Amino acid sequence: MAAQPEGTPIWADAMFTDLEAAKTFYGEVLGWTFAESSAEFGNYTQAHRNGKAVAAVVPPMPGQDAEPQSAWCLYFSSPDVTATAEKIKDSGGTVLMEPMAVADFGSMCLARDPAGIVFGIWQPGTHKGFELEGEPGAYAWAEVFTREPETSDAFLTSVFGYNAKRMTDDQVDYKVFDLGGEMPVIGRMTMTPEDFPAEVPSYIQVYFAVDDCDAAVATAEKLGGRKVFGPMGSPFGRFASIVDPQGAAFAVIDLKTTEGEMPAFV
Structure with a gap:
């Protein structure tokens, strides 16, 4: 798969307090099946449609003071997440989570634009992003x-x-x-x-x-x-x-x- 140009939507995930309920809901509405949760990565769980990765769901991180509001987060592709994070800051945005590597899957950061919109940046490693787009469930x-x-x-x-x-x-x-x-x-x-x-x-x-x-x-x-x-x-x-x-x-x-x-x- 060729690298996606910077700024291309590449992945989406959401945090849910009740992960099993979320899996039931999206399984019924979008026809998703789910891979095994990865305990090493906070029980991050990929969703699939027709065997292809289309999104992910994850429980809150242990120790969070308040119950987070569930929300879908869209990630944009970047060839260099650190450089994109600097552009975000220079353009008036806020980096909420500094760039970090996620094993060999890739590197990410979370950010907020000056109007308050939260989004993610993903620099692909072995995880290239959406494996299916524009088809039912994707x-x-x-x-x-x-x-x-x-x-x-x-x-x-x-x-x-x-x-x-x-x-x-x-x-x-x-x-x-x-x-x-x-x-x-x-x-x-x-x-x-x-x-x-x-x-x-x-x-x-x-x-x-x-x-x-x-x-x-x-x-x-x-x-x-x-x-x-x-x-x-x-x-x-x-x-x-x-x-x-x-x-x-x-x-x-x-x-x-x-x-x-x-x-x-x-």
Whole structure:
């Protein structure tokens, strides 16, 4: 596998207080199976779809003072995690966990942009990232939801060298970012007070592909999840936003069921 360009979404994981409950939920909703937990690495547990690694779940680290809020974390590829961490600091971000090696799997750090969005950086070693993308049960897309779009836009382009294109719809402040190719790698949506309560912080929403969006939402609700938005048709696919029973937000999208014309970006 060729190395992913810096700034490409490469991996996603989430921390759950009840790991077994999380495995049951995502196993039912996304069709995941799970590898054995690695005690050496804090019971980090990879999720698979059709035998390929698609994400991971992990319990809180021992000794944490407070119960952490479950949340999905998106990791961006880097050829040099230490250099990327310095760019994050120079661009006004905060490094929450300094670069560290994870055996021979790779090296990582955790960071926060100036608008408060938490994300990860992954420099691959033997673990190259997603083994499956854009298929049911696998990563499909991600969007930065921010209350400070100008701040987040400047940060993303400074750290990763993205090109930005704005949707030509005056009703929605939405951009996509690319790395010089035709295909965008991530989107950015402005959070408005009308649509997002003040207590909801800026975040990155990870989309996982599904065969049937409506069925995935129904399964999530049956298992204690909460639908936040959708299901809704779009030119990109039929999608919905969900909060799982432990509070982690994510989205599901049926990429094959599209509706309407593709919007223009400039």
